[in-house]
Amino acid sequence: MSLFLRALRGEDTPRAPIWIMRQAGRYLSEYRALKAEHGFWTLARTPELATEVTLQPIRRFGMDAAILFSDIMTPLPDMGLSLEFRPGPVLDHPVRTAGDVDRLRVPSEEEVAPFVPDAIRLLRRELGDTPLIGFAGAPLTLATYAVQGSGSKEYELFRGFLRRESATADALLEKFTDLTINYLRAQVAAGAQAVQLFDSWAGIHDLATYQRFGAPAAERVLSALADTGVPRIYIAVGAQHLYPAIARLPLEAVSVDWRMPLSACRNALPGLTLQGNLDPAALLGDEASLTAEATAVLREGLGGPHVFNLGHGIFKETDPDMVARLVDLVRGYDRHAAMATAAGVA
Amino acid sequence: MSLFLRALRGEDTPRAPIWIMRQAGRYLSEYRALKAEHGFWTLARTPELATEVTLQPIRRFGMDAAILFSDIMTPLPDMGLSLEFRPGPVLDHPVRTAGDVDRLRVPSEEEVAPFVPDAIRLLRRELGDTPLIGFAGAPLTLATYAVQGSGSKEYELFRGFLRRESATADALLEKFTDLTINYLRAQVAAGAQAVQLFDSWAGIHDLATYQRFGAPAAERVLSALADTGVPRIYIAVGAQHLYPAIARLPLEAVSVDWRMPLSACRNALPGLTLQGNLDPAALLGDEASLTAEATAVLREGLGGPHVFNLGHGIFKETDPDMVARLVDLVRGYDRHAAMATAAGVA
Numbered sequence: 001m002s003l004f005l006r007a008l009r010g011e012d013t014p015r016a017p018i019w020i021m022r023q024a025g026r027y028l029s030e031y032r033a034l035k036a037e038h039g040f041w042t043l044a045r046t047p048e049l050a051t052e053v054t055l056q057p058i059r060r061f062g063m064d065a066a067i068l069f070s071d072i073m074t075p076l077p078d079m080g081l082s083l084e085f086r087p088g089p090v091l092d093h094p095v096r097t098a099g100d101v102d103r104l105r106v107p108s109e110e111e112v113a114p115f116v117p118d119a120i121r122l123l124r125r126e127l128g129d130t131p132l133i134g135f136a137g138a139p140l141t142l143a144t145y146a147v148q149g150s151g152s153k154e155y156e157l158f159r160g161f162l163r164r165e166s167a168t169a170d171a172l173l174e175k176f177t178d179l180t181i182n183y184l185r186a187q188v189a190a191g192a193q194a195v196q197l198f199d200s201w202a203g204i205h206d207l208a209t210y211q212r213f214g215a216p217a218a219e220r221v222l223s224a225l226a227d228t229g230v231p232r233i234y235i236a237v238g239a240q241h242l243y244p245a246i247a248r249l250p251l252e253a254v255s256v257d258w259r260m261p262l263s264a265c266r267n268a269l270p271g272l273t274l275q276g277n278l279d280p281a282a283l284l285g286d287e288a289s290l291t292a293e294a295t296a297v298l299r300e301g302l303g304g305p306h307v308f309n310l311g312h313g314i315f316k317e318t319d320p321d322m323v324a325r326l327v328d329l330v331r332g333y334d335r336h337a338a339m340a341t342a343a344g345v346a
Numbered sequence: 347m348s349l350f351l352r353a354l355r356g357e358d359t360p361r362a363p364i365w366i367m368r369q370a371g372r373y374l375s376e377y378r379a380l381k382a383e384h385g386f387w388t389l390a391r392t393p394e395l396a397t398e399v400t401l402q403p404i405r406r407f408g409m410d411a412a413i414l415f416s417d418i419m420t421p422l423p424d425m426g427l428s429l430e431f432r433p434g435p436v437l438d439h440p441v442r443t444a445g446d447v448d449r450l451r452v453p454s455e456e457e458v459a460p461f462v463p464d465a466i467r468l469l470r471r472e473l474g475d476t477p478l479i480g481f482a483g484a485p486l487t488l489a490t491y492a493v494q495g496s497g498s499k500e501y502e503l504f505r506g507f508l509r510r511e512s513a514t515a516d517a518l519l520e521k522f523t524d525l526t527i528n529y530l531r532a533q534v535a536a537g538a539q540a541v542q543l544f545d546s547w548a549g550i551h552d553l554a555t556y557q558r559f560g561a562p563a564a565e566r567v568l569s570a571l572a573d574t575g576v577p578r579i580y581i582a583v584g585a586q587h588l589y590p591a592i593a594r595l596p597l598e599a600v601s602v603d604w605r606m607p608l609s610a611c612r613n614a615l616p617g618l619t620l621q622g623n624l625d626p627a628a629l630l631g632d633e634a635s636l637t638a639e640a641t642a643v644l645r646e647g648l649g650g651p652h653v654f655n656l657g658h659g660i661f662k663e664t665d666p667d668m669v670a671r672l673v674d675l676v677r678g679y680d681r682h683a684a685m686a687t688a689a690g691v692a
Contacts, residue, residue, distance in 0.1 A: 153499070156661045160630030203584075206604050206625060208642075238549075238584050241605040258552050259587040279552060284506025293509075296554075315502045 002131045004065040007305045008194055008231035008252050008273050012339075016298060016306045017064035018330045019133075020323065021255075022313035023057040024069045028320060030056050040085045044070050047118035054123055058130055060320065061327045065131050065194070065307075066123065068187070070116060072137030072198050073145065075183050078107040079175070081146060094149030096161070101171045109182045109189070116183075117190035124191040133233075134192030136183050138199035139176035139217035140210075143169065146176075155204055162213060173217045181224040188228045196233040196255065197221060203238035207245060215245045222250045233275060237312055243268035258311030262300035273305040278326075280310045283318045287325065294326055298333045302342060306335075348477045350411040353651045354540055354577035354598050354619050358685075362644060362652045363410035364676045365479075366669065367601075368659035369403040370415045374666060376402050386431045390416050393464040400469055404476055406666065407673045411477050411540070411653075412469065414533070416462060418483030418544050419491065421529050424453040425521070427492060440495030442507070447517045455528045455535070462529075463536035470537040479579075480538030482530050484545035485522035485563035486556075489515065492522075501550055508559060519563045527570040534574045542579040542601065543567060549584035553591060561591045568596045579621060583658055589614035604657030608646035619651040624672075626656045629664045633671065640672055644679045648688060652681075 001009075004017040025031055031053060035043060043049045053069040073089040080103060082092045095101060116134075123132050137145075145151075147158040162169050184195050202214050222232050235255035236242060246254060247269050254272050256265045258279035265274055282293040297308070308330045314323070347355075350363040371377055377399060381389060389395045399415040419435040426449060428438045441447060462480075469478050483491075491497075493504040508515050530541050548560050568578050581601035582588060592600060593615050600618050602611045604625035611620055628639040643654070654676045660669070 154626075154658075154661070156627055156630060156663060159625070159627030160663070163627065163631030163635040203605075207607070209625075240587055259549075261553070279505070279555075280500075281502060281505030281509065284502060285509030289509040312500075315500070317502060317506070 002064065002129060004131050004307060005193060005231065007307050008233070010252070010273060010305050012305055012335065014336050015333060016301060016308040016330055016335060018308040018327055019063045019065040019067065020057070020314050021067075021310055023061075023063060023067065023323075024053045025314065026316035027314055027318040027323075028056055028060070040071075040087065044074055045115045047115050047122050050115070050119040051122040051126060054119070054132075055126055057323075058127070061324060063130070063327070065133055066127055067133040067135060067196070068116065068120060068123065068192070070119075070135070072135070072141065072200070074116065075107070075113045075136070075179060076142070076146070078112050079104045079179060088151040089145060090150040091146065094157075095143075095146040095172060098165075098168045098171065101168055101175065104172075104175050106175055106178045107182065109186045112179065112183045112186060117186050120187055120190035120192055131193040132191065133194045133196055134184060134187030135196040135198060136180045136187075136221075138197050138202070138214070138234075138236075139173045139180055139221065140205075140214035141199050141201045142176045142180070143172050144201045146172065155201060159204070162209065169213060173213060177217045177220050180221045184221065184225060185228065188225065188230050192230065194231045194233060195225060196235060197251075199234065199236040199239075202236035202242060205242075207241055210242050211245050214242075215249065219249055226250060231273075235275075240265075240268070247272070253305075253307065255309060256311065262297065262306070263303055266303050273307060274301065275307040275309050277309070277311040280312050280315050280318075283310075283322045283326065284315060287322075290322060290325060291329060294329050295333070298330065298335075299338065302335060302339050348410065348475060350477050350653060351539060351577065353653050354579070356598070356619060356651050358651055358681065360682050361679060362647060362654040362676055362681060364654040364673055365409045365411040365413065366403070366660050367413075367656055369407075369409060369413065369669075370399045371660065372662035373660055373664040373669075374402055374406070386417075386433065390420055391461045393461050393468050396461070396465040397468040397472060400465070400478075401472060403669075404473070407670060409476070409673070411479055412473055413479040413481060413542070414462065414465060414469065414538070416465075416481070418481070418487065418546070420462065421453070421459045421482070421525060422488070422492070424458050425450045425525060434497040435491060436496040437492065440503075441489075441492040441518060444511075444514045444517065447514055447521065450518075450521050452521055452524045453528065455532045458525065458529045458532055463532050466533055466536035466538055477539040478537065479540045479542055480530060480533030481542040481544060482526045482533075482567075484543045484548070484560070484580075484582075485519045485526055485567065486551075486560035487545050487547045488522045488526070489518050489559075490547045492518065501547060505550070508555065515559060519559060523563045523566050526567045530567065530571060531574065534571065534576050538576065540577045540579060541571060542581060543597075545580065545582040545585075548582035548588060551588075553587055556588050557591050560588075561595065565595055572596060577619075581621075586611075586614070593618070599651075599653065601655060602657065608643065608652070609649055612649050619653060620647065621653040621655050623655070623657040626658050626661050626664075629656075629668045629672065630661060633668075636668060636671060637675060640675050641679070644676065644681075645684065648681060648685050 231252040255275040601621040
């Protein structure tokens with residue numbers, strides 16, 4: 001089994017597998033070229049193009065996992081929510097009322113974004129031994145965009161909506177939960193070997209609000225994947241205050257941001273594989289600062305199973321040579337030797 | 347002495363004093379009218395107008411403290427950094443090199459934004475017993491804007507700069523520290539009875555980066571105010587992971603955001619007055635949800651000295667009638683009776 005899947009299953013692997021959030025993206029000239037030619041939506045909806053983009057960082061860096069090139073908003077049009085990317089997602093008609101929620105239809109496993117399972121099948125043929133991660137937006141985060149209507153700094157419309165229209169919010173979250181279950185099950189059926197659930201905006205809420213709205217929806221999605229046997233990764237950014245609730249979700253791994261050292265995250269998320277958590281800004285530094293920061297993350301990760309990643313998506317300004325250096329560094333770090341040294345010192 | 351100053355000095359006051367971040371602002375029609383007439387920069391730089399705007403929420407709601415109407419960027423032009431508000435601050439020439447830092451001059455206490463001490467003197471005459479808070483941006487946050495050049499979601503330019511140009515960053519932080527000391531001392535000399543240091547963007551950094559760059563600068567500013575005797579409030583948003591370092595700063599109070607309950611904040615910030623921490627979105631809810639959320643904050647605040655506030659600035663969409671309800675609710679909450687009941691139950 002691949003290092004990546006072994007680490008997700010709880011093994012203290014001899015070295016940390018590495019992949020990078022948004023590894024197929026704008027910091028790569030070969031991605032920018034394809035995007036300039038086709039535009040984001042066409043790339044995401046054409047299996048051959050999505051496959052090509054997904055493979056670009058694998059060819060360049062030999063990452064330990066591939067993640068399907070897509071966007072968490074991709075399945076929303078199949079519910080009747082039309083949207084554009086300018087470049088962030090913008091909904092033509094945000095969801096604001098009970099009537100808006102009633103009109104949303106939940107596509108079946110077969111109906112939802114069929115170009116995604118098609119791309120997954122193509123990718124599995126191309127990827128060989130490199131495992132492929134499927135992903136989806138978590139219901140709370142999908143609802144955040146659907147109600148707000150676009151990206152926002154504070155998502156105040158959505159936060160007011162949860163308070164004034166909590167029954168409508170529940171109905172909306174239920175539909176997004178059913179959607180996400182169908183979407184992820186379709187990805188696994190097509191060949192995704194792990195899934196990552198992106199609750200990107202969960203961290204704007206306090207623990208009580210998250211426990212009321214976000215955690216139950218995420219729990220239902222993750223539980224519905226239990227019988228597939230694929231490892232489940234959950235990510236929320238700026239969400240350290242939610243770890244008491246996240247620790248109780250049915251999952252194998254949590255992807256954590258760069259704010260808190262992995263050892264402190266491990267205390268808050270006991271028994272789970274941790275994925276992370278280099279500051280994406282470390283790749284904007286120089287060789288010396290990158291080495292120091294990445295080594296600190298590797299050392300912090302020794303306390304249990306660890307998948308190396310950034311704490312958030314890679315910046316488009318990143319020099320790909322710095323990524324190559326990072327991959328070499330992580331590859332060269334012998335965790336078992338480091339653990340033995342640490343034990344000898346202690 | 348006013349309730350507000352008593353709470354800042356560590357007293358468990360019989361009721362929690364209340365003021366609201368950005369209480370003089372766009373949610374008030376009388377503010378929007380003045381802003382439409384004069385524009386933000388003229389309001390901030392004309393003592394009579396800044397005084398009028400500062401007084402608007404005091405007249406409407408009888409807040410327990412006034413905060414000078416201004417912006418953390420106000421003193422930057424006196425260093426040679428010209429900027430505009432569109433509506434967020436945008437610098438004509440961001441600071442990027444050692445030469446850029448060399449060219450910055452540090453204005454003296456007398457030279458820095460003299461319209462601010464003028465407004466403070468006018469305000470003290472108008473305010474009577476209501477205490478007046480002065481404020482400034484913390485050096486790390488000023489440097490964040492100065493290098494990035496404008497508001498940003500991720501401030502990636504600044505985060506890369508800290509890594510590649512750490513000596514230049516140190517020199518820049520030193521100049522901003524000297525500026526902030528002079529600026530806050532001038533405000534206290536003119537009559538400010540408390541100061542709040544806004545480290546608005548400190549929370550994007552991990553603890554090690556904050557301890558390397560942010561905390562030493564904040565510490566020097568706060569130490570330089572010790573001999574004035576005015577209470578010092580520090581605020582960083584999304585910064586729970588920095589509390590171990592913030593707890594060691596020389597200050598009387600920390601303003602905390604809505605993400606973590608006040609009891610948990612108190613454990614992380616022992617012996618300090620806490621200010622906060624209602625979610626600003628609670629004011630976008632209905633009466634029932636506002637009452638429930640505000641009462642929860644009041645109850646959480648019982649464990650020590652508490653100044654009621656929002657966890658972040660009020661949203662411009664807020665209905666001022668909801669603010670009036672909140673002020674009534676906080677005024678009517680008898681902390682001593684609630685503590686006695688809690689003790690009886692325990």
